[in-house]
Amino acid sequence: MARKQPLELFMPPNMIKAKVGGGPGGLDMAAITRAEAAMQSLESEFGDWIAADVDMLTAARDRYAATHDAAARDALLRAAHDIKGQAPTFNYPLIARVAGSLSRMIGELPPQAAIPLNLVDAHVNAIMVIHKSKLQNTNDRTAQALCAELDARVDEVLAESK
């Protein structure tokens, strides 16, 4: 197929390269080592950070339970999505997995379909238990079984909604 749509393609001047210089583009290993050490120094705060995220999720759950409106639904999805992305960084991969299951359910359900609150609660409670138990080992069999069960329940809900 011949190109018909007028297309202007251009390369803007590379102002960033002119500013920072360097090259030929390898990774700065000294800077990476410094940054990894800096991240490690933050690890003592990760427990508080994940606690704040879990509090935000439970608040979003309570708001949704009270109103069932679109804004509350969006807030719940955002809270679950944030935890899914952040919990692995804060050394809680299991919390990320459960939050991923919750955000998948909310995100994939049609907007007109109600979110089953009992299944939201199952996810939120699982996250609270994992957090309170400081469960960071992804090989924990009970946690794995719980995650698999939640995944299966979400699959069922999504299948029914189609």
Place this chain on the structure above:
Amino acid sequence: MSGYRFDRLKVLVVDDNVHMRKLVTTILQAFGVVQISEAESADRAWQSLRDSNPDVIVLDWVMEGMSGVELVRMIRSNPQAPNSFVPVIMLTGHTSLEHVNEARDAGVNEFIAKPVSVKTMMSRLVSVIEHPRPYVRTGGFFGPCRRRRNPHEYQGPERRSEKSQQAAE
């Protein structure tokens, strides 16, 4: 050793989660970036763009109010934007192809899939410095070219043509 003068770089970090902002800021500072500004929402970021005039934006996707992708569309297409070419590195928990394509179509330059790692952050930063993308302007699109190869070689359908976009609407 790359020898970059990261201390000359101005970076705007946009995330509605204070802890993620602290994490990203800490990594950037360890790289040697000293000129870092923060915004807790896309609306705030838009307001502060003119003052901070960043060289790079590190941006979260999912935020209350305007999303990260919506902000990128504004930066690329709104005449009020101080620098339509500013490279955007998007932090995202969305990793599906559909989401990646949506962000690329909006004008995102690079992605960092959460969880954030130091090496990925450095790699994306180096990428916007060393491998900037050409920009494309058509009737219905302005932004970094999605294809890293020569786009003139492309022979497929014109998804961004005005006709295609009207048909899609």
